[in-house]
Amino acid sequence: MEMELQLLPLRWRGLLARISDLLLCRWTCRNCCQKCFDCSCCQTNEDEVEILGPFPAQTPAWLISSQNEDKDGDSDNTISELPPTLEDVSPDRRRSSSDTSRSTHSLTRRISSLESRRPSSSLIDIKPIEFGVIGAKKEIVQPTILRKTYTPDDYFRKFEPRLYSLDSNSDDMDSLTDEEILSKYQLGMLHFSTQYDLLHNYLIVRVIEAKDLPPPISYDGSRQDMAHSNPYVKICLLPDQKNSKQTGVKRKTQNPVFEERYTFEIPFLEAQRRTLLLTVVDFDKFSRHCVIGKVSMPLSDVDLVKGGHWWKALVPSSQNEVELGELLLSLNYLPSAGRLNVDIIRAKQLLQTDMSQGSDPFVKIQLVHGLKLTKTKKTSCMRGTIDPFYNESFSFKVPQEELENASLVFTVYGHNVKSSNDFIGRIVIGQYSTGAPESSHWRRMLNAHRTAVEQWHSLRSREDCDRVSPASLEVT
Numbered sequence: 046m047e048m049e050l051q052l053l054p055l056r057w058r059g060l061l062a063r064i065s066d067l068l069l070c071r072w073t074c075r076n077c078c079q080k081c082f083d084c085s086c087c088q089t090n091e092d093e094v095e096i097l098g099p100f101p102a103q104t105p106a107w108l109i110s111s112q113n114e115d116k117d118g119d120s121d122n123t124i125s126e127l128p129p130t131l132e133d134v135s136p137d138r139r140r141s142s143s144d145t146s147r148s149t150h151s152l153t154r155r156i157s158s159l160e161s162r163r164p165s166s167s168l169i170d171i172k173p174i175e176f177g178v179i180g181a182k183k184e185i186v187q188p189t190i191l192r193k194t195y196t197p198d199d200y201f202r203k204f205e206p207r208l209y210s211l212d213s214n215s216d217d218m219d220s221l222t223d224e225e226i227l228s229k230y231q232l233g234m235l236h237f238s239t240q241y242d243l244l245h246n247y248l249i250v251r252v253i254e255a256k257d258l259p260p261p262i263s264y265d266g267s268r269q270d271m272a273h274s275n276p277y278v279k280i281c282l283l284p285d286q287k288n289s290k291q292t293g294v295k296r297k298t299q300n301p302v303f304e305e306r307y308t309f310e311i312p313f314l315e316a317q318r319r320t321l322l323l324t325v326v327d328f329d330k331f332s333r334h335c336v337i338g339k340v341s342m343p344l345s346d347v348d349l350v351k352g353g354h355w356w357k358a359l360v361p362s363s364q365n366e367v368e369l370g371e372l373l374l375s376l377n378y379l380p381s382a383g384r385l386n387v388d389i390i391r392a393k394q395l396l397q398t399d400m401s402q403g404s405d406p407f408v409k410i411q412l413v414h415g416l417k418l419t420k421t422k423k424t425s426c427m428r429g430t431i432d433p434f435y436n437e438s439f440s441f442k443v444p445q446e447e448l449e450n451a452s453l454v455f456t457v458y459g460h461n462v463k464s465s466n467d468f469i470g471r472i473v474i475g476q477y478s479t480g481a482p483e484s485s486h487w488r489r490m491l492n493a494h495r496t497a498v499e500q501w502h503s504l505r506s507r508e509d510c511d512r513v514s515p516a517s518l519e520v521t
Contacts, residue, residue: 232338232359240352369470370395398459398467405460470504
């Protein structure tokens with residue numbers, strides 16, 4: 046057969062070799078003429094180094110440029126484990142695996158050479174983890190972890206003793222039932238209801254009645270009789286305590302029946318974030334009104350649309366006395382005319398002085414130069430209200446050189462026909478102001494000539510004003 050192939054022309058000989066390679070060598074080994082899956086020549090040796098690819102079909106330029114440098118090679122660029130030598134390979138495979146081992150070893154050396162030339166700078170400055178070599182005892186060195194050691198003093202210093210102290214008086218109100226609160230404080234109970242009107246977008250609060258209210262405390266600390274018990278209820282939606290409402294005063298009773306209904310114009314979603322606060326107050330014409338107790342209920346805990354009725358036990362309030370009310374004023378100074386203009390706009394939530402009709406409040410304005418009273422004016426009297434609207438203007442002659450020594454005293458009274466007028470509250474604005482809000486209002490007016498400056502002021506008691514302002518002592 047070989048003789049016949051040699052006699053054929055060279056052109057035909059090459060063609061037959063290609064056909065034989067195409068038909069036979071796809072399935073037959075050219076070295077041993079056996080099937081490839083049975084041939085030991087074509088089996089993969091587990092000792093051979095596996096090259097992870099895929100590598101490009103053409104050798105990259107950077108690999109060719111480094112080929113000449115790798116020829117000389119030094120001991121530093123060699124790898125620790127070399128591919129199997131020719132002696133370790135079986136004689137039948139020595140011919141086919143020698144070329145593969147040689148190319149594998151060469152490529153591995155080139156890759157290790159390039160890895161050694163990479164820059165050694167790290168992006169993150171961290172301490173490298175060092176591992177020990179597994180020795181005869183197979184002791185593995187774990188990475189070192191730096192931990193802060195705590196002494197017993199440091200450990201216990203993190204605790205706050207006040208949070209873990211046993212205090213019998215620090216009971217949580219929320220954890221007590223109404224019966225437990227009633228037996229502990231004995232302040233009585235309040236009956237009320239709530240419901241939200243989705244059609245008109247307002248909240249309805251109905252104060253129905255109260256029972257077993259304690260009588261007020263006298264000046265010597267003892268309880269008075271039922272004849273001095275004159276309760277009423279103030280209603281507000283926290284955190285807005287300024288826009289509150291209040292019921293009428295029920296005379297000489299510890300079980301008052303109010304049956305009064307109030308509405309708060311507020312969106313439904315906003316109402317769910319508010320807390321209903323009901324404060325039961327005892328009316329005292331000749332002294333400041335005293336708070337008996339309070340009930341607070343988050344509106345998010347109830348079904349506002351469906352509504353409901355509740356009996357709630359009263360708990361003590363940190364506010365022992367009721368606020369006297371607020372007054373809205375506007376000040377304006379004209380330097381060219383030397384005139385100090387004052388506008389009494391309105392007041393709200395004034396202390397009630399009349400048990401049956403609320404109050405008949407009016408405001409008295411007095412100008413004091415230094416410590417001398419020079420001028421007095423007053424507004425009209427608003428009948429039967431604790432939220433009066435005045436909108437009245439007054440003008441005082443004050444030269445600019447005397448302005449720094451001037452003070453304005455505003456006093457709110459409740460009109461009384463049978464006796465002297467009932468004092469409600471007072472503030473002083475000017476040289477002898479009664480507090481920081483009053484001083485701020487005066488400075489704003491001085492810095493804004495010919496411009497009206499408005500501000501709300503909380504009324505103070507006569508004793509507080511006389512203690513801090515000499516101008517309050519000069520007026521009646």
